[in-house]
């Protein structure tokens with residue numbers, strides 16, 4: 089059943105395009121154009137019927153040759169002209185078309201197979217004629233090249249139901265008159281309209297299948313519209329039929345913001361203007377043929393690019409103007425790369441202020457048949473440069489050298505420079521017009537991606553900024569520019585190492601919060617990699633945090649390679665990269681300086697880097713010159729703002745005199761819980777199960793974990809302190825220090841008797857046991873268990889509470905105290921997440937720290 093003759097473009101075309109969407113006098117005429125992939129075989133041809141059953145008053149279907157057919161015909165014509173054997177290709181192509189005909193018309197009840205066979209007989213005659221021709225064979229060659237459209241239109245007509253269903257076939261050679269010229273094939277509109285009117289006066293079919301690609305010259309000789317000319321013929325017939333809409337069906341969802349093979353995040357553009365489409369078509373957006381726009385533009389016919397394989401996708405509408413209120417956030421609509429170019433430069437003092445230099449240069453290039461792709465000249469007039477195709481570069485240089493031979497001989501110019509291996513990156517968009525900062529955004533993105541710009545051109549229409557860059561930089565440049573214009577400037581590619589207690593808690597927090605961050609702010613966090621000590625899972629787009637751990641056990645998961653992991657996380661098409669290290673591994677911490685220097689932010693709850701080797705600590709500081717940040721708030725006090733508070737004190741000019749307090753959540757919990765009713769070892773086991781302890785609980789009990797925290801705070805405060813400088817009292821008996829972790833855990837109860845004795849001794853004096861850290865100039869750094877009076881602040885703590893007291897010049901008599909839970913996966917993960925968000929909030933200009 090047919091749908092109502094509603095104009096699809098109405099939905100997109102706003103008041104700004106209402107003239108476009110107005111009904112034509114003859115009702116709705118919709119022109120559909122199907123490319124080679126859409127008519128590749130009988131199944132694909134059969135799938136066209138529901139697409140064209142659109143309820144329009146007049147339906148026109150313009151078709152290309154079956155996929156691959158034109159290439160085969162071009163090859164056959166060349167073989168015939170060269171006296172070579174073409175019969176094998178001819179037979180294969182014939183067989184392919186006959187097989188398709190047999191599927192469409194089983195039993196040849198409508199004579200389709202016979203008709204196709206006759207078409208191929210005609211083709212064979214043309215090839216034979218070509219093989220023996222002596223004069224001008226241009227028309228014969230065109231006839232061979234265009235044979236594919238003649239046969240495919242016959243197949244499509246039959247598949248739609250043939251004449252019995254009202255489908256007529258129009259051989260465009262009967263109406264379309266064109267003239268090949270220097271600027272391509274030009275339509276002779278007057279002659280074509282006359283012939284078209286004549287054809288229509290004889291028959292007024294409401295359903296027509298039209299051959300694409302082929303036409304006649306004024307003298308009646310057969311010709312073609314050039315490669316990919318079927319889109320052009322569809323636009324011409326949309327014009328001749330005065331169509332309400334032209335739908336070009338292809339195998340992609342529409343026009344994309346960039347080539348998706350190079351930019352994974354490229355998005356389908358819902359609308360664009362003719363002007364934008366012309367710019368993008370010219371600069372190589374493959375779905376648009378450059379000449380397609382003019383015939384539809386002159387009658388303001390809306391044009392839509394749609395996908396036969398995904399017909400429910402809305403496609404890209406190309407209209408006279410972008411609809412009002414176009415929600416497109418980016419001023420740039422599309423980015424394209426044109427490769428294989430060369431920059432030609434003519435420089436010299438004799439050119440300054442001399443009229444006619446440019447004319448002489450371009451006239452020389454014209455005479456040499458060189459097409460100039462881009463032009464740039466500074467106002468000093470000292471040099472003029474243009475970009476030409478690499479294949480024409482030598483010819484171009486020779487032509488310009490000849491034209492300026494006198495000036496070169498007299499040293500009036502410095503000669504003609506040629507830079508090869510160049511690409512052009514073009515940014516196109518109506519939204520750029522009159523908007524300051526677009527060029528700045530593009531150039532900043534290229535600068536951050538370390539892309540050198542050789543030449544720049546922007547016309548006064550402000551619709552296109554083109555830059556010439558090295559071929560080798562082209563993909564990186566395109567990705568950097570795309571992310572600067574399309575992605576939130578706060579898009580961060582994240583890799584997580586170590587999904588243990590803290591890592592898993594972080595994943596669950598990310599799963600809950602990422603959608604909200606995306607909806608309510610610009611922050612777009614994409615988990616693109618996860619690794620444990622054995623394996624890593626990488627994803628081009630994003631791994632759902634809730635499924636991340638499962639991804640690590642998939643069969644195909646590769647072994648963890650930290651360098652490959654970092655290279656993946658630092659994706660060129662995303663503006664920022666960040667690695668979260670929850671592994672607690674010294675080996676992983678060794679990679680930080682390299683990652684930071686490469687522009688990858690690092691966030692960790694692990695204390696190795698902050699308290700370990702001094703040279704690495706300095707290297708980490710220096711590596712942050714790249715713009716990448718190292719954040720480790722969760723190393724001290726888990727989710728508590730300890731390091732941040734210390735930095736604020738210092739940044740505002742305060743002086744740290746002493747840092748005291750309880751820095752271990754595990755030891756706080758143990759001494760808060762240890763009342764003699766349960767053995768100390770049982771409490772240690774429980775603390776471990778609750779996720780408070782370090783992966784090896786000896787790090788807590790030995791005081792090492794607190795010593796590390798003290799070193800971190802001392803270094804933050806500007807002191808070059810190392811672990812060796814901290815006086816540490818260990819609760820781990822000497823004979824268990826070197827044992828394996830498992831053996832130590834098995835022999836934990838050896839701690840019970842000495843700890844029970846200490847508890848009773850303190851109790852007998854009315855004191856309580858607490859694990860305390862102290863740092864000051866006068867007393868140095870020390871950590872250990874002390875017995876404190878019950879009214880001491882450290883005895884007014886609960887559970888895993890940390891208590892950090894800063895005595896400073898400002899907070900001298902009444903120190904500043906930060907207190908709260910200091911261990912546990914959830915609060916630690918929250919501290920890590922806070923660092924990630926602090927980095928994300930600081931990213932504002934769409935440009936990453938990528939270097």
Ligand SMILES: NC(=O)C1=CN([C@@H]2O[C@H](COP(=O)(O)OP(=O)(O)OC[C@H]3O[C@@H](n4cnc5c(N)ncnc54)[C@H](O)[C@@H]3O)[C@@H](O)[C@H]2O)C=CC1
Pocket residue numbers: 585586587588589590591619620621622648670671672673675676693694695722723726753779780781782783910911912913916
């Ligand atoms: N649990 C807590 O309350 C707090 C922990 N932290 C720190 O957080 C870090 C993680 O602690 P947890 O999650 O409790 O440890 P965990 O032992 O539960 O998890 C460590 C994870 O890292 C992985 N891993 C270990 N070595 C690795 C390597 N070389 N390469 C890749 N992956 C590796 C393990 O497979 C595991 O998935 C530690 O540095 C700890 O000091 C900091 C503050 C509080």
Ligand SMILES: N[C@@H](CC=O)C(=O)O
Pocket residue numbers: 722723724725726751752753754755780781782788793910911912
């Ligand atoms: N094991 C540590 C965890 C935080 O650093 C502690 O108990 O404090």
